[in-house]
Amino acid sequence: MRVCIITPSFPSEPIDGMFLTMSLEIAEGLRNAGNEVMVVTLSMDKEGEDTVRGIPVHRVRINENCNFGWGGILRLGLIGYWASQALELYTRARERVVSFKPDIIETHDYFGLGFPWVMDGSYPVAMRCIGSLPVVMANGSLGDISPMELNIARALELATMTGADALMSLCHDLPARIAEHSELEIDRFKIIRTPLTIVSEPKERDVDRGGAENFPQLFSWGRIDPQKGFDMIVEAMPAIKKRFPSAHLRIAGNQNYCKEYSEKLKNRVDELHLSDSVSFEGELPRADIEKFAIQSDICIFASRYETACYACLEAMSYGACVVATAAGGLAEYVQDRKTGLLIAVDDQAALESSIIELSEDTKLRKSLAASGREGVMEMCSPEKAIRETISVYEQAIASFGAGGSARERARKTVPNIMQFLAIASLDKSHGDAITKLAGENYAKGFRDGRNYEQANFAGAPAGQKTSVLRRIARRVKHLIS
Numbered sequence: 001m002r003v004c005i006i007t008p009s010f011p012s013e014p015i016d017g018m019f020l021t022m023s024l025e026i027a028e029g030l031r032n033a034g035n036e037v038m039v040v041t042l043s044m045d046k047e048g049e050d051t052v053r054g055i056p057v058h059r060v061r062i063n064e065n066c067n068f069g070w071g072g073i074l075r076l077g078l079i080g081y082w083a084s085q086a087l088e089l090y091t092r093a094r095e096r097v098v099s100f101k102p103d104i105i106e107t108h109d110y111f112g113l114g115f116p117w118v119m120d121g122s123y124p125v126a127m128r129c130i131g132s133l134p135v136v137m138a139n140g141s142l143g144d145i146s147p148m149e150l151n152i153a154r155a156l157e158l159a160t161m162t163g164a165d166a167l168m169s170l171c172h173d174l175p176a177r178i179a180e181h182s183e184l185e186i187d188r189f190k191i192i193r194t195p196l197t198i199v200s201e202p203k204e205r206d207v208d209r210g211g212a213e214n215f216p217q218l219f220s221w222g223r224i225d226p227q228k229g230f231d232m233i234v235e236a237m238p239a240i241k242k243r244f245p246s247a248h249l250r251i252a253g254n255q256n257y258c259k260e261y262s263e264k265l266k267n268r269v270d271e272l273h274l275s276d277s278v279s280f281e282g283e284l285p286r287a288d289i290e291k292f293a294i295q296s297d298i299c300i301f302a303s304r305y306e307t308a309c310y311a312c313l314e315a316m317s318y319g320a321c322v323v324a325t326a327a328g329g330l331a332e333y334v335q336d337r338k339t340g341l342l343i344a345v346d347d348q349a350a351l352e353s354s355i356i357e358l359s360e361d362t363k364l365r366k367s368l369a370a371s372g373r374e375g376v377m378e379m380c381s382p383e384k385a386i387r388e389t390i391s392v393y394e395q396a397i398a399s400f401g402a403g404g405s406a407r408e409r410a411r412k413t414v415p416n417i418m419q420f421l422a423i424a425s426l427d428k429s430h431g432d433a434i435t436k437l438a439g440e441n442y443a444k445g446f447r448d449g450r451n452y453e454q455a456n457f458a459g460a461p462a463g464q465k466t467s468v469l470r471r472i473a474r475r476v477k478h479l480i481s
Contacts, residue, residue, distance in 0.1 A: 001035045001393065004102035004123075006089070006113050008055055010041040021286075021310055022130070023108055024259070025195040027055050029386040038100045040093045042085060042113075058096045060089045078154040080095035082111035082133065098122075104393050107164075112156050118163035124400035126392055127164040129189070131307050132157060135177050135328075136227060139305055158182045166396035168192045170308040171329025190392050193333075194308040195385035198317045198377050214248045216240075216359040219296035219320075221252035221281075221289055222303075222311045224262050228253075229302030229325065232351055234265060237274050239352040244359055250292055252281040293318045297365065298358050304345055306330040313380055315370040316340070321365040323354045333379065339372035 007023040023039070031037045031054070039052075043059040051233045062085055099106070104124045107114030110131040112320055116127050134153040137145045156180070161167055167189045169175050175189040218240075240247045255262040262280075269278045284292070293299055298433040299315035301324040306312075309330045315322050322340040324330055325347075336342035341358065343350035358365050 001099060002103045003030055003035050003037050004097050004100055005037060005039045006105060006117060007108040008111055008113060010039050019121040025197060025382060027196055028053055029382045031055055032388050040097060042089055058093055060092050079149050083156060086111060087116055088111045089113060091265050104397055109160060112160060115160045118160050124165045124396045126166040126396045127161060128168040129174055130170060132174055132178060136305055154181050158184060161480050165399045166392045168392055170194050171332050174307050192385050192388045193379050193383035194310060194313060196313050196317055196380035197382055201430050214246045216244060216247055216297035217295060218249040218298050218300055219292050220300045223257050224255050225258040226255040226261055227304050229304050231266055232302040232348060233300050234268055234278060235348060236355065237277060237353045238272055240355055241277060247277060249278045250281055252284045252289060252396045254283045271327060293320045296320060297324060298355060302351060302362055303327045303330060308333055313376050314375040318372045319369050321358060322372060323368040339375040340368055
């Protein structure tokens, strides 16, 4: 089988990258199972052809300027940014995909990357839902979001899912949340757990550091943004240090992902006089992450939303003891007091007491670490995930060959309001395909959005209204020209 994977991120090397290492696991697993695989991905710094572990990769550099029309005209900064990147990727990679002649396209969807490929209609599309941008928008992790932007994000997500020939999810929680705002049937999703390659034997810690200096050693890593809850861990440190004065926390991750949040974290560390107790390690290769996780007493994941927190699963696979929030699908991967300790999202007191309890109980730490590793090995077996994925592919190909009913259903239920995609997109040649979208979901988004704009204009001074309207008109004229 020839499989093209469309993904927002693909590590250039197995140990690199803080985001979506899962994409490498899937591509390599499919290749090892005898399939021919090609990857198409966005990239912050690379462009063109690449090869990772013998897998051909076509990288499209993110265009930071291609979405100005969305943000400026429609106040759709976030969804506009990612939807325009999805179209950019489609436009610039489509010729390469056509030459590959795939039997099926798998999209790793969070930012709407699958939407243009679904609407293209040339290939079966299996969509692996790795997250939900509307869910993260709605829970406040990305700041204030207008009603219009949230509704359009939901509509774009639903349009892609409705039109896909098969749907996969990393957890049960995500389909349930999506179903809350749509009529999409939950049983359309096949739950396939995150594949995770695990070494045959865990590495031993250098020493049992229960009585050593700088105890407990705490470690957390991932994208440095509000969704990951690093602020919760920093705020817990004074209480932990009151019981264990030598406690030390390492935080690893890309500090440029959300610079404002990173600066706030560092400032808060200074305000709490924790500069000697909290260190920011920056973005680390996997080898260093593994080393720090193994040498840490507790690994902490205080996320506000997850589908399957890859960093937490990694920690468990290394034989580390974990404390995690019951955020989304993460509660499906960590069993409270069996494979780790689970606390409620944003429960500061529970986080502090859990870390203190584990620090005081060496036997409990070791027991949770051992059972956690055993549990993640069984749940996240790459061989099992690839077998289930290939089965989904076969169903999607059969569905597509039978007439593409899913895609036709999408075209009937998704609205022509997406004409503004054609305006904002650099890809004028595919405007007709994009504007075929018609239906009530986008209509609802724009209806709510119009009300939102009217409310804002109604409360603005008369002179400001004119100024805003003139600015919008100028940008529209510039785009059309």
